[in-house]
Amino acid sequence: MGVTVAIDCMGGDHGPVVTVPAALTFLRSHSTVNVILVGREESILPLLGEALAAFGSRLRVRHASEVVGMDEPPANAMRSKKDSSMRIVADLVKSGEAQAAVSAGNTGALMAISRFVLKTLPGIDRPAICSILPTQKGHSYVLDLGANVDCSAEHLLQFGIMGAMLAAAVDHDERPRVGLLNIGEEAIKGNEVVKQAGELLRNSGLNFCGNVEGDDIYKGAADVVVCDGFVGNVALKTSEGLAQMLSTFLREEFGRNLFTRIMALIAMPALKRFKHRVDHRRYNGAVLLGLRGVVVKSHGSADPFAFEQAIGRAADAAGNQLIERISLKMASMSEVAA
């Protein structure tokens, strides 16, 4: 009996034309995972071809009559769209028909609906959004990425626990290094909340490696980097902007004239390998942590390859007992405290 992933086919900038092919490719390469495609049947069925017959009980379609808009206010999506594809994927996880949900829709709405339907785990005050970033040594998990703007030290501690349990589950590393994002040693070291969070993390039983600075993220100085949602969001988006600018400049320099275009052709193998290593699509799929179920948010602009990675991350987290791991750790923490 494998994991079943419920996929919101309507979310994202492109909807079913991206999500459905991604799901089919994923099914082909992951024989133990089942998929429920959720959304407007009239949009999904024509894209399936022979797939329904080919995959048998591993592939199901669940009709949902409504769609949450990419700019729709979360409260609106939550209250008035009870038959949206986003709501149904959460419902399927709640009922146990699926063990994980994936959506490329509106982040705020996905968080609000998931929280309303699934509720948070005992001891978790606020769910967090956890992204995976490439580093010089492999990859790191960074959270929170924007769900929580004002955080207390206790919230940051909870983020550390959840991030560590995610790394433990999917990377099979039982003692991932947890770092606290802070500012330069030269200046005053962080604000009061961060200082207190450092104390809590030091006494948490986690493999806490102390403060890390912005540049340490990409050096791979920690497996899990903890920060509040404002700082995390800025760090992530700034990285995206810089990567985009550098890639534009590189393209411009190699596209300048006939000679540089010939250079680009000759250098293509090396350039391609470079591009693959930093391909942000491979890191698509942020995990909404702290809920009583696995929910993964894909980038809205994901292509089929990128969306497939998000499905994979959801299946992986659910298959490796992410929720159980967080629950157990939270329970053991409250025993220590009691």
Next chain:
Amino acid sequence: MGVTVAIDCMGGDHGPVVTVPAALTFLRSHSTVNVILVGREESILPLLGEALAAFGSRLRVRHASEVVGMDEPPANAMRSKKDSSMRIVADLVKSGEAQAAVSAGNTGALMAISRFVLKTLPGIDRPAICSILPTQKGHSYVLDLGANVDCSAEHLLQFGIMGAMLAAAVDHDERPRVGLLNIGEEAIKGNEVVKQAGELLRNSGLNFCGNVEGDDIYKGAADVVVCDGFVGNVALKTSEGLAQMLSTFLREEFGRNLFTRIMALIAMPALKRFKHRVDHRRYNGAVLLGLRGVVVKSHGSADPFAFEQAIGRAADAAGNQLIERISLKMASMSEVAA
């Protein structure tokens, strides 16, 4: 009568072997600027050769017996090292002998000493550190970069004014676009302080262009980006880390074997132009804004080329009446408020 720049020759990872050659190169290409080299004469004089004779009154050496260490606590540097090269450059600006100071030393100590010696301008509560970053369209000024960890809305407003006056002075753009760094539109839009700062900036008379997100920095969406020191420091350091990782990956892919090394040789002209465009040394020199004098902080690891850029930024800001511009704007703001 040109500008005189006082240079702390002892600061930075390399000290006089970097700062002195940088100053001499700068003097050669800027005939209206004078320089005072400050530090241990026995370290500086041997590096000057014929320069003292060649530049005449444009080049002076001022002995300072002490040096502020790169890891020295700011309070210590300020109180007990009254004859440090860092202290003397600030004293020279205070006395009017120089119009700007440059140091590659310890940021915290430079800020503490500059603030103690020069004091802040009327209406400015806290000085800020303002860096210049490359963008798709040119460059932007970002502040604060770490001097102020907990900021009020009023502080952010003051940063906006100071950044706009810097852009006006050195880029000759009298209405630079000022943006407020904030998080994704999808999520809750920022914390209370940022929301209030948005209101203040909207009513400030500045050319306020609203919220910008992390990726907008490198898109050049604003000429001046305002944020608190924690967020700004993380954004800057994260960018440094990512750029470093990408450059390592690019080098690794082109250095993989004989064939890729040949590719690199052939592609060298395009790679070199790319490297030049994103060369962080060209953007060296953060301005300490809000003081009654121009103080520029160079990166500690600067090489002569990078340090020369920091000297240039100091001369440029002083020569274009940066301090007078900030004072006038602050005075006009308080008139409006009265």
